[in-house]
Amino acid sequence: MSAHSHDQAGTHGHQHSHGHAHGHGHGHGHTHDGIDWATMIPDLQRDDAMSAAAHAEIARRLVAAIPAGTEATVLDIGAGAGGQSVAFARELLARGGGRLLIVDAVPALLEVAQQAVKAALDGDDRVRVEIVTADAAAEDFGAGLPAADLVWASRMVHHLPDQQAGVARLAGLLRPGGRLALAEGGVSARCLPWELGVGAPGLQDRLLGLRDAGFAQMRTEITGAVSMPYGWNVALTRAGLAEATSFSVLTDHPAPPTPAVRESVVAWLTGLSERVGERLGEPDRATIAALLDRSADTYIGAREDIYILGTTTVFVGRR
Numbered sequence: 001m002s003a004h005s006h007d008q009a010g011t012h013g014h015q016h017s018h019g020h021a022h023g024h025g026h027g028h029g030h031t032h033d034g035i036d037w038a039t040m041i042p043d044l045q046r047d048d049a050m051s052a053a054a055h056a057e058i059a060r061r062l063v064a065a066i067p068a069g070t071e072a073t074v075l076d077i078g079a080g081a082g083g084q085s086v087a088f089a090r091e092l093l094a095r096g097g098g099r100l101l102i103v104d105a106v107p108a109l110l111e112v113a114q115q116a117v118k119a120a121l122d123g124d125d126r127v128r129v130e131i132v133t134a135d136a137a138a139e140d141f142g143a144g145l146p147a148a149d150l151v152w153a154s155r156m157v158h159h160l161p162d163q164q165a166g167v168a169r170l171a172g173l174l175r176p177g178g179r180l181a182l183a184e185g186g187v188s189a190r191c192l193p194w195e196l197g198v199g200a201p202g203l204q205d206r207l208l209g210l211r212d213a214g215f216a217q218m219r220t221e222i223t224g225a226v227s228m229p230y231g232w233n234v235a236l237t238r239a240g241l242a243e244a245t246s247f248s249v250l251t252d253h254p255a256p257p258t259p260a261v262r263e264s265v266v267a268w269l270t271g272l273s274e275r276v277g278e279r280l281g282e283p284d285r286a287t288i289a290a291l292l293d294r295s296a297d298t299y300i301g302a303r304e305d306i307y308i309l310g311t312t313t314v315f316v317g318r319r
Contacts, residue, residue: 035159038108041081043267045112048083050264054249054312059087061247062181062316063095066149072098075148075173077136078156079104082113086120088152089127097126101145105135136166147175154183158219162226164235171239174319180241182315184232186248189310191265198298199287206284210276232315241317253308261308266292266301268308 037044048055066072072092076085079102092098102117104110110131117129134141136153137160151173160166171180188208195201219225228235236244253261273280273288280288291300300306 037080037106041108041112043271044081044083044109046260046264046267048081048086048116049260050253050308051083051251051312052087054251055084055087056090057249058084058181058183058312058314059091062150062152062179062314063088063091065179066095067177068095070149072150073101073146073148073175074098074150075101075103075145075152076113077103077151077153077170079113080109080154082109082116084152084154085113085117088150089117089120089129092127093121093124097128099128099130099146101130101132101148103132103134103136103145105133107133136160136169141169142173145173147178148173149175149178151178151180152183153181157182158184159222161222161224163228164226164238167232167235168239171236171241171317171319176319179316179318180236180239182232182236183312184315186313187311189251189268189308191268191306191308192300193305196287196291196298196300198290199283203284203287207272207276207280210279211272214276214279233317236315236317239317241319244315244317246313246315248311248313251308251310251312255307256304257306262301262306264308265306269300 063072063074072095074088074092076088079085082102085100085102089100092100100117102110102113104113110133114129114131121127121129132145134145136156151170153170157163157166157170167180167182170182174180190204192204194204196203233244233246253264257265269288270292273285273292290296290298293299294301
């Protein structure tokens, strides 16, 4: 099961609300939510670059909580393109080493994540990196994985048919005193001013509302879906973990935008419009076509007032 950037309330970046289209074919690289993750690698990598500071802050806080003097074992479940794995590898290196297992259901993503971590470690072998192909929805998930000091899952559990059972399975991977950290929720990335001079004001809010409605529909279409009518801290507590709490980190790239932010906002708008598709009214579809026309003076990527602002919330519980 892959971490990704396309959830109901993520921010921009790992795995943050970069609403790219969900493919629904049946080719290689699909998970049971019907998403062709392998085709999304460039988008995931772009998201990782935009979220590097947030990833670093998350890794710093979570790795700092692992008791000193132990060789830390970290599991990144549904690692996507590896942005958070890279941050964990750097933090493990800073404390003298450790073991990092990168877990995903999609081999193409594992390969990309492993290469990213390898590049970040630059030949330093004090962090042992292993990749594991496994699907977090499988009943036997966790068989063969070592007990961990930290289990991380970003925007992955909400794709599982039974989210509470998924949290319990992840909690079962912890050694005593270990922590499970879930990136779920947060505040969706905002990238556009309210009024754009083309189409009706408030386009971004309409798009995000339609995306949230689509997410709710996606949940109902998952075979065997079980509702979870409470928050993630309660889910951690019900999974038997103690001290369930949360913290949030900011992804903030203010206007005027850098070239990388420009490209990221164009990709965000492209993906979000593809994802909401037919649910979008004809006037807004025409507005988006004008905003994405690189040869037009309405092109969104040429504006000085685009930006990226969002938060990622991390819920943590201790075994």
